[in-house]
Amino acid sequence: MRLYNSAVSGNCYKVRWLLSLLGHEFETVELSVVDRSDREQKLGGKTPFLRVPVLELDDGSCLPESNAILCWLAEGSEYLPSDRTARARVMQWLFFEQNLHEPNIAVVRFWVAYAKNADEYPQPVEIRTAAGNAVLQTMDRHLGENRWFAGGNFTIADIALYAYTHVADEGGFDLKPLANLQRWLADVSDRPGHITIDA
Amino acid sequence: MRLYNSAVSGNCYKVRWLLSLLGHEFETVELSVVDRSDREQKLGGKTPFLRVPVLELDDGSCLPESNAILCWLAEGSEYLPSDRTARARVMQWLFFEQNLHEPNIAVVRFWVAYAKNADEYPQPVEIRTAAGNAVLQTMDRHLGENRWFAGGNFTIADIALYAYTHVADEGGFDLKPLANLQRWLADVSDRPGHITIDA
Numbered sequence: 001m002r003l004y005n006s007a008v009s010g011n012c013y014k015v016r017w018l019l020s021l022l023g024h025e026f027e028t029v030e031l032s033v034v035d036r037s038d039r040e041q042k043l044g045g046k047t048p049f050l051r052v053p054v055l056e057l058d059d060g061s062c063l064p065e066s067n068a069i070l071c072w073l074a075e076g077s078e079y080l081p082s083d084r085t086a087r088a089r090v091m092q093w094l095f096f097e098q099n100l101h102e103p104n105i106a107v108v109r110f111w112v113a114y115a116k117n118a119d120e121y122p123q124p125v126e127i128r129t130a131a132g133n134a135v136l137q138t139m140d141r142h143l144g145e146n147r148w149f150a151g152g153n154f155t156i157a158d159i160a161l162y163a164y165t166h167v168a169d170e171g172g173f174d175l176k177p178l179a180n181l182q183r184w185l186a187d188v189s190d191r192p193g194h195i196t197i198d199a
Numbered sequence: 200m201r202l203y204n205s206a207v208s209g210n211c212y213k214v215r216w217l218l219s220l221l222g223h224e225f226e227t228v229e230l231s232v233v234d235r236s237d238r239e240q241k242l243g244g245k246t247p248f249l250r251v252p253v254l255e256l257d258d259g260s261c262l263p264e265s266n267a268i269l270c271w272l273a274e275g276s277e278y279l280p281s282d283r284t285a286r287a288r289v290m291q292w293l294f295f296e297q298n299l300h301e302p303n304i305a306v307v308r309f310w311v312a313y314a315k316n317a318d319e320y321p322q323p324v325e326i327r328t329a330a331g332n333a334v335l336q337t338m339d340r341h342l343g344e345n346r347w348f349a350g351g352n353f354t355i356a357d358i359a360l361y362a363y364t365h366v367a368d369e370g371g372f373d374l375k376p377l378a379n380l381q382r383w384l385a386d387v388s389d390r391p392g393h394i395t396i397d398a
Contacts, residue, residue, distance in 0.1 A: 048341045049295060061284065065298075068290035075283055084274055085260065091267035096248060099264075099297040123322045142247045 001026040004043060004054040006033045008114060010106055010163035011066035012053040013197045017159055018073050021193045026055075034114055067094045070156040079156045089150040093157035104132035106164045109171030132173055136181065139165070143180035147187070154191060162188050167197065200225040203242060203253040205232045207313060209305055209362035210265035211252040212396045216358055217272050220392045225254075233313055266293045269355040278355045288349040292356035303331035305363045308370030331372055335380065338364070342379035346386070353390060361387050366396065
Protein backbone atom coordinates (compact mmCIF):
# COMPACT_ATOMS: atom_id res chain seq x y z
CA MET A 1 0.00 0.00 0.00
CA ARG A 2 1.04 3.60 -0.57
CA LEU A 3 0.07 6.48 1.72
CA TYR A 4 -0.05 10.02 0.37
CA ASN A 5 1.07 11.67 3.54
CA SER A 6 2.08 14.81 5.37
CA ALA A 7 4.35 14.32 8.39
CA VAL A 8 2.74 17.07 10.50
CA SER A 9 -0.91 16.31 9.64
CA GLY A 10 -2.91 14.71 12.44
CA ASN A 11 -5.24 13.23 9.82
CA CYS A 12 -2.28 11.40 8.23
CA TYR A 13 -0.88 10.38 11.62
CA LYS A 14 -4.15 8.53 12.39
CA VAL A 15 -3.66 6.35 9.33
CA ARG A 16 0.08 5.69 9.86
CA TRP A 17 -0.67 4.62 13.42
CA LEU A 18 -3.47 2.20 12.51
CA LEU A 19 -1.48 0.76 9.58
CA SER A 20 1.33 0.11 12.07
CA LEU A 21 -1.00 -1.39 14.71
CA LEU A 22 -2.44 -3.77 12.12
CA GLY A 23 1.01 -4.76 10.84
CA HIS A 24 0.60 -3.44 7.29
CA GLU A 25 3.68 -2.52 5.29
CA PHE A 26 3.38 0.71 3.30
CA GLU A 27 5.40 3.35 1.55
CA THR A 28 4.73 7.08 1.77
CA VAL A 29 4.58 9.93 -0.75
CA GLU A 30 5.15 13.20 1.11
CA LEU A 31 3.12 16.37 0.47
CA SER A 32 3.37 19.76 2.16
CA VAL A 33 0.42 21.18 4.08
CA VAL A 34 1.61 24.72 3.33
CA ASP A 35 2.83 24.65 -0.30
CA ARG A 36 -0.07 23.03 -2.13
CA SER A 37 1.14 23.75 -5.67
CA ASP A 38 1.78 20.04 -6.44
CA ARG A 39 -1.59 18.76 -5.22
CA GLU A 40 -3.15 18.33 -8.67
CA GLN A 41 0.01 16.68 -10.00
CA LYS A 42 0.33 14.19 -7.14
CA LEU A 43 -3.34 13.58 -6.23
CA GLY A 44 -5.30 14.35 -9.42
CA GLY A 45 -7.46 11.37 -10.41
CA LYS A 46 -6.85 9.70 -7.04
CA THR A 47 -9.29 11.70 -4.90
CA PRO A 48 -11.97 14.33 -5.56
CA PHE A 49 -10.64 16.36 -2.61
CA LEU A 50 -6.93 16.92 -3.41
CA ARG A 51 -6.00 16.52 0.24
CA VAL A 52 -4.11 14.00 2.35
CA PRO A 53 -4.24 11.31 3.54
CA VAL A 54 -5.05 9.10 0.56
CA LEU A 55 -4.40 5.37 0.86
CA GLU A 56 -3.58 3.72 -2.47
CA LEU A 57 -4.25 -0.02 -2.37
CA ASP A 58 -2.23 -2.64 -4.21
CA ASP A 59 -4.93 -2.84 -6.93
CA GLY A 60 -4.54 0.91 -7.59
CA SER A 61 -7.80 2.02 -6.02
CA CYS A 62 -7.51 5.02 -3.72
CA LEU A 63 -9.27 5.75 -0.43
CA PRO A 64 -9.45 9.38 0.77
CA GLU A 65 -10.65 10.97 4.04
CA SER A 66 -8.81 9.94 7.19
CA ASN A 67 -11.74 8.59 9.18
CA ALA A 68 -13.14 6.69 6.18
CA ILE A 69 -9.70 5.06 5.81
CA LEU A 70 -9.72 4.17 9.53
CA CYS A 71 -13.14 2.49 9.10
CA TRP A 72 -11.95 0.57 6.06
CA LEU A 73 -8.73 -0.60 7.70
CA ALA A 74 -10.31 -1.45 11.07
CA GLU A 75 -13.15 -3.57 9.63
CA GLY A 76 -12.99 -6.98 11.31
CA SER A 77 -10.41 -5.89 13.90
CA GLU A 78 -10.69 -5.12 17.62
CA TYR A 79 -10.59 -1.39 16.78
CA LEU A 80 -14.10 -1.28 15.21
CA PRO A 81 -16.85 -3.33 16.88
CA SER A 82 -19.19 -5.32 14.65
CA ASP A 83 -22.20 -4.91 16.97
CA ARG A 84 -24.49 -2.34 15.36
CA THR A 85 -25.03 -0.08 18.38
CA ALA A 86 -21.44 -0.36 19.63
CA ARG A 87 -20.34 0.68 16.15
CA ALA A 88 -22.70 3.68 16.28
CA ARG A 89 -20.84 4.85 19.40
CA VAL A 90 -17.56 4.80 17.46
CA MET A 91 -19.15 6.56 14.50
CA GLN A 92 -20.66 9.37 16.61
CA TRP A 93 -17.17 10.30 17.83
CA LEU A 94 -15.61 9.99 14.36
CA PHE A 95 -18.17 12.41 12.92
CA PHE A 96 -17.84 14.73 15.93
CA GLU A 97 -14.07 14.75 15.36
CA GLN A 98 -14.41 15.78 11.72
CA ASN A 99 -17.26 18.25 12.31
CA LEU A 100 -16.26 20.08 15.50
CA HIS A 101 -12.75 19.06 16.58
CA GLU A 102 -10.67 19.17 13.40
CA PRO A 103 -12.22 22.34 11.87
CA ASN A 104 -11.52 24.25 15.08
CA ILE A 105 -8.48 22.78 16.82
CA ALA A 106 -6.54 21.60 13.75
CA VAL A 107 -7.25 24.74 11.75
CA VAL A 108 -6.09 27.08 14.54
CA ARG A 109 -2.98 24.91 15.04
CA PHE A 110 -2.32 25.16 11.29
CA TRP A 111 -2.66 28.96 11.22
CA VAL A 112 -0.55 29.45 14.38
CA ALA A 113 2.20 26.87 13.99
CA TYR A 114 2.53 26.01 10.27
CA ALA A 115 1.10 28.71 7.97
CA LYS A 116 2.12 31.24 10.68
CA ASN A 117 -0.56 33.68 9.54
CA ALA A 118 -2.96 33.62 12.51
CA ASP A 119 -2.68 37.42 12.85
CA GLU A 120 -4.43 37.73 9.46
CA TYR A 121 -7.55 35.99 10.84
CA PRO A 122 -8.36 37.59 14.22
CA GLN A 123 -12.11 36.86 14.32
CA PRO A 124 -11.89 33.35 12.86
CA VAL A 125 -9.13 32.46 15.36
CA GLU A 126 -11.24 33.83 18.23
CA ILE A 127 -14.38 31.90 17.15
CA ARG A 128 -12.52 28.65 16.44
CA THR A 129 -10.50 28.86 19.67
CA ALA A 130 -13.70 29.24 21.71
CA ALA A 131 -15.33 26.34 19.83
CA GLY A 132 -12.18 24.23 20.24
CA ASN A 133 -12.13 24.83 23.99
CA ALA A 134 -15.80 23.77 24.20
CA VAL A 135 -14.89 20.59 22.29
CA LEU A 136 -12.07 19.81 24.74
CA GLN A 137 -14.44 20.34 27.70
CA THR A 138 -17.01 17.99 26.12
CA MET A 139 -14.29 15.36 25.73
CA ASP A 140 -13.09 15.88 29.32
CA ARG A 141 -16.62 15.44 30.73
CA HIS A 142 -17.13 12.25 28.70
CA LEU A 143 -13.79 10.86 29.86
CA GLY A 144 -14.80 11.47 33.49
CA GLU A 145 -17.26 8.58 33.07
CA ASN A 146 -15.65 6.49 30.32
CA ARG A 147 -12.15 5.07 30.03
CA TRP A 148 -12.21 5.23 26.22
CA PHE A 149 -14.42 7.27 23.89
CA ALA A 150 -16.69 4.53 22.59
CA GLY A 151 -17.01 2.77 25.95
CA GLY A 152 -15.02 -0.14 27.29
CA ASN A 153 -12.47 -0.62 24.53
CA PHE A 154 -9.82 1.39 22.72
CA THR A 155 -11.11 1.95 19.16
CA ILE A 156 -10.51 4.09 16.10
CA ALA A 157 -12.54 6.80 17.90
CA ASP A 158 -9.61 7.16 20.32
CA ILE A 159 -7.10 7.18 17.47
CA ALA A 160 -9.04 9.87 15.59
CA LEU A 161 -9.50 12.10 18.65
CA TYR A 162 -5.95 11.70 19.95
CA ALA A 163 -4.41 12.89 16.67
CA TYR A 164 -5.11 16.62 16.99
CA THR A 165 -5.78 16.68 20.77
CA HIS A 166 -2.25 15.71 21.77
CA VAL A 167 -0.78 18.57 19.67
CA ALA A 168 -3.53 21.11 20.48
CA ASP A 169 -1.03 23.11 22.57
CA GLU A 170 0.70 24.03 19.27
CA GLY A 171 -2.47 26.04 18.50
CA GLY A 172 -2.51 27.70 21.91
CA PHE A 173 -5.04 25.36 23.56
CA ASP A 174 -4.38 24.73 27.26
CA LEU A 175 -5.04 21.10 28.18
CA LYS A 176 -3.54 21.27 31.69
CA PRO A 177 -6.82 22.04 33.56
CA LEU A 178 -8.55 19.02 31.94
CA ALA A 179 -7.67 16.16 34.29
CA ASN A 180 -9.76 13.45 32.61
CA LEU A 181 -8.32 14.34 29.22
CA GLN A 182 -4.79 14.19 30.68
CA ARG A 183 -5.50 10.72 32.10
CA TRP A 184 -6.77 9.53 28.69
CA LEU A 185 -3.81 11.05 26.77
CA ALA A 186 -1.45 9.14 29.10
CA ASP A 187 -3.46 5.91 28.74
CA VAL A 188 -3.35 6.18 24.93
CA SER A 189 0.36 6.91 24.74
CA ASP A 190 1.09 4.02 27.15
CA ARG A 191 -0.69 1.50 24.93
CA PRO A 192 1.38 -1.16 23.13
CA GLY A 193 1.87 -0.19 19.51
CA HIS A 194 1.46 3.54 20.10
CA ILE A 195 3.62 5.55 17.71
CA THR A 196 4.38 9.26 17.93
CA ILE A 197 3.35 11.76 15.24
CA ASP A 198 7.02 12.24 14.27
CA ALA A 199 7.87 8.52 14.27
CA MET B 200 -38.53 5.76 18.16
CA ARG B 201 -38.30 9.41 19.16
CA LEU B 202 -36.34 12.01 17.19
CA TYR B 203 -35.04 15.12 18.92
CA ASN B 204 -35.48 17.40 15.97
CA SER B 205 -35.32 20.87 14.52
CA ALA B 206 -37.55 21.54 11.52
CA VAL B 207 -35.06 23.78 9.68
CA SER B 208 -31.91 21.73 10.38
CA GLY B 209 -30.52 19.86 7.39
CA ASN B 210 -28.89 17.41 9.79
CA CYS B 211 -32.32 16.52 11.22
CA TYR B 212 -33.92 16.42 7.76
CA LYS B 213 -31.47 13.67 6.72
CA VAL B 214 -32.73 11.46 9.55
CA ARG B 215 -36.46 12.18 9.03
CA TRP B 216 -36.04 11.32 5.34
CA LEU B 217 -34.26 8.00 5.92
CA LEU B 218 -36.68 7.01 8.72
CA SER B 219 -39.49 7.64 6.22
CA LEU B 220 -37.76 5.73 3.38
CA LEU B 221 -37.26 2.73 5.66
CA GLY B 222 -40.87 2.84 6.88
CA HIS B 223 -40.10 3.55 10.54
CA GLU B 224 -42.73 5.25 12.69
CA PHE B 225 -41.39 7.94 15.02
CA GLU B 226 -42.42 10.90 17.12
CA THR B 227 -40.51 14.17 17.30
CA VAL B 228 -39.46 16.50 20.10
CA GLU B 229 -38.84 19.95 18.64
CA LEU B 230 -35.86 22.14 19.59
CA SER B 231 -34.91 25.57 18.29
CA VAL B 232 -31.61 26.11 16.48
CA VAL B 233 -31.55 29.76 17.65
CA ASP B 234 -32.79 29.70 21.27
CA ARG B 235 -30.65 26.98 22.85
CA SER B 236 -31.63 27.67 26.47
CA ASP B 237 -33.50 24.36 26.84
CA ARG B 238 -30.74 22.14 25.41
CA GLU B 239 -29.49 20.83 28.78
CA GLN B 240 -33.06 20.21 29.98
CA LYS B 241 -34.14 18.32 26.84
CA LEU B 242 -30.87 16.60 25.80
CA GLY B 243 -28.85 16.30 29.03
CA GLY B 244 -27.85 12.68 29.65
CA LYS B 245 -28.92 11.68 26.11
CA THR B 246 -25.90 12.96 24.17
CA PRO B 247 -22.48 14.42 25.06
CA PHE B 248 -23.00 17.09 22.38
CA LEU B 249 -26.31 18.80 23.31
CA ARG B 250 -27.25 19.15 19.66
CA VAL B 251 -29.83 17.68 17.33
CA PRO B 252 -30.61 15.25 15.84
CA VAL B 253 -30.66 12.58 18.52
CA LEU B 254 -32.54 9.36 17.83
CA GLU B 255 -33.93 7.71 20.97
CA LEU B 256 -34.57 4.02 20.44
CA ASP B 257 -37.41 2.06 22.02
CA ASP B 258 -35.00 0.65 24.64
CA GLY B 259 -34.11 4.21 25.72
CA SER B 260 -30.62 4.30 24.23
CA CYS B 261 -29.83 7.46 22.28
CA LEU B 262 -27.85 7.91 19.06
CA PRO B 263 -26.42 11.37 18.27
CA GLU B 264 -24.68 12.80 15.18
CA SER B 265 -26.70 12.82 11.97
CA ASN B 266 -24.37 10.78 9.78
CA ALA B 267 -23.76 8.19 12.53
CA ILE B 268 -27.55 7.82 12.78
CA LEU B 269 -27.77 7.38 8.98
CA CYS B 270 -25.14 4.60 9.14
CA TRP B 271 -26.96 2.86 11.99
CA LEU B 272 -30.37 3.06 10.29
CA ALA B 273 -29.10 2.10 6.82
CA GLU B 274 -27.20 -1.01 7.95
CA GLY B 275 -28.47 -3.96 5.90
CA SER B 276 -30.48 -1.76 3.49
CA GLU B 277 -29.87 -0.73 -0.12
CA TYR B 278 -28.71 2.69 1.13
CA LEU B 279 -25.41 1.43 2.64
CA PRO B 280 -23.49 -1.23 0.70
CA SER B 281 -21.99 -4.13 2.64
CA ASP B 282 -18.99 -4.52 0.32
CA ARG B 283 -16.00 -3.09 2.17
CA THR B 284 -14.66 -0.84 -0.59
CA ALA B 285 -18.11 0.28 -1.79
CA ARG B 286 -18.85 1.23 1.81
CA ALA B 287 -15.61 3.24 1.97
CA ARG B 288 -16.89 5.32 -0.97
CA VAL B 289 -20.03 6.17 1.01
CA MET B 290 -17.99 6.94 4.12
CA GLN B 291 -15.60 9.29 2.31
CA TRP B 292 -18.52 11.48 1.27
CA LEU B 293 -20.17 11.34 4.70
CA PHE B 294 -16.96 12.57 6.35
CA PHE B 295 -16.42 15.19 3.63
CA GLU B 296 -19.96 16.41 4.28
CA GLN B 297 -19.37 16.87 8.00
CA ASN B 298 -15.84 18.26 7.63
CA LEU B 299 -16.09 20.66 4.69
CA HIS B 300 -19.71 21.02 3.57
CA GLU B 301 -21.69 21.49 6.79
CA PRO B 302 -19.18 23.75 8.64
CA ASN B 303 -19.12 26.13 5.68
CA ILE B 304 -22.45 25.98 3.84
CA ALA B 305 -24.75 25.20 6.78
CA VAL B 306 -23.04 27.67 9.12
CA VAL B 307 -23.26 30.56 6.63
CA ARG B 308 -26.92 29.66 5.96
CA PHE B 309 -27.53 29.70 9.71
CA TRP B 310 -25.91 33.12 10.21
CA VAL B 311 -27.65 34.64 7.15
CA ALA B 312 -31.14 33.13 7.30
CA TYR B 313 -31.81 32.03 10.90
CA ALA B 314 -29.61 33.80 13.48
CA LYS B 315 -29.64 36.81 11.09
CA ASN B 316 -26.32 38.04 12.46
CA ALA B 317 -24.03 37.51 9.45
CA ASP B 318 -22.98 41.17 9.55
CA GLU B 319 -21.31 40.51 12.91
CA TYR B 320 -18.96 37.97 11.28
CA PRO B 321 -17.57 39.56 8.09
CA GLN B 322 -14.31 37.63 7.84
CA PRO B 323 -15.73 34.24 8.90
CA VAL B 324 -18.57 34.64 6.37
CA GLU B 325 -16.05 35.52 3.64
CA ILE B 326 -13.79 32.54 4.43
CA ARG B 327 -16.64 30.03 4.80
CA THR B 328 -18.41 31.28 1.65
CA ALA B 329 -15.24 30.77 -0.40
CA ALA B 330 -14.74 27.31 1.12
CA GLY B 331 -18.41 26.45 0.53
CA ASN B 332 -18.18 27.45 -3.12
CA ALA B 333 -15.09 25.24 -3.52
CA VAL B 334 -17.06 22.35 -1.98
CA LEU B 335 -19.92 22.86 -4.44
CA GLN B 336 -17.46 22.87 -7.36
CA THR B 337 -15.88 19.63 -6.11
CA MET B 338 -19.34 18.06 -5.96
CA ASP B 339 -20.21 19.36 -9.43
CA ARG B 340 -17.02 17.90 -10.95
CA HIS B 341 -17.67 14.52 -9.33
CA LEU B 342 -21.27 14.50 -10.57
CA GLY B 343 -20.04 15.12 -14.11
CA GLU B 344 -18.71 11.55 -14.06
CA ASN B 345 -21.00 9.84 -11.55
CA ARG B 346 -24.78 9.68 -11.35
CA TRP B 347 -24.74 9.37 -7.54
CA PHE B 348 -22.01 10.26 -5.04
CA ALA B 349 -20.84 6.79 -4.11
CA GLY B 350 -21.09 5.40 -7.64
CA GLY B 351 -23.92 3.53 -9.28
CA ASN B 352 -26.52 3.63 -6.52
CA PHE B 353 -28.37 6.20 -4.45
CA THR B 354 -27.02 5.90 -0.87
CA ILE B 355 -26.93 7.77 2.42
CA ALA B 356 -24.06 9.81 0.91
CA ASP B 357 -26.64 11.41 -1.41
CA ILE B 358 -29.06 11.97 1.47
CA ALA B 359 -26.34 13.61 3.60
CA LEU B 360 -25.09 15.88 0.81
CA TYR B 361 -28.54 16.86 -0.47
CA ALA B 362 -29.65 18.13 2.95
CA TYR B 363 -27.72 21.40 3.03
CA THR B 364 -26.99 21.66 -0.72
CA HIS B 365 -30.61 22.08 -1.76
CA VAL B 366 -31.05 25.00 0.67
CA ALA B 367 -27.59 26.53 0.10
CA ASP B 368 -29.22 29.47 -1.71
CA GLU B 369 -30.59 30.57 1.70
CA GLY B 370 -26.95 31.28 2.64
CA GLY B 371 -26.27 33.18 -0.56
CA PHE B 372 -24.66 30.31 -2.50
CA ASP B 373 -25.42 30.36 -6.24
CA LEU B 374 -26.01 26.85 -7.58
CA LYS B 375 -27.29 27.91 -11.02
CA PRO B 376 -23.91 27.72 -12.84
CA LEU B 377 -23.35 24.14 -11.62
CA ALA B 378 -25.11 22.02 -14.25
CA ASN B 379 -24.11 18.59 -12.92
CA LEU B 380 -25.22 19.54 -9.43
CA GLN B 381 -28.56 20.76 -10.83
CA ARG B 382 -29.04 17.44 -12.64
CA TRP B 383 -28.33 15.53 -9.41
CA LEU B 384 -30.63 17.73 -7.29
CA ALA B 385 -33.46 17.01 -9.75
CA ASP B 386 -32.68 13.27 -9.80
CA VAL B 387 -32.76 13.15 -5.99
CA SER B 388 -36.02 15.08 -5.64
CA ASP B 389 -37.63 12.89 -8.33
CA ARG B 390 -36.88 9.67 -6.46
CA PRO B 391 -39.75 7.71 -4.92
CA GLY B 392 -39.96 8.38 -1.20
CA HIS B 393 -38.29 11.78 -1.39
CA ILE B 394 -39.68 14.14 1.26
CA THR B 395 -39.10 17.89 1.47
CA ILE B 396 -37.35 19.57 4.40
CA ASP B 397 -40.65 21.15 5.48
CA ALA B 398 -42.74 17.97 5.07
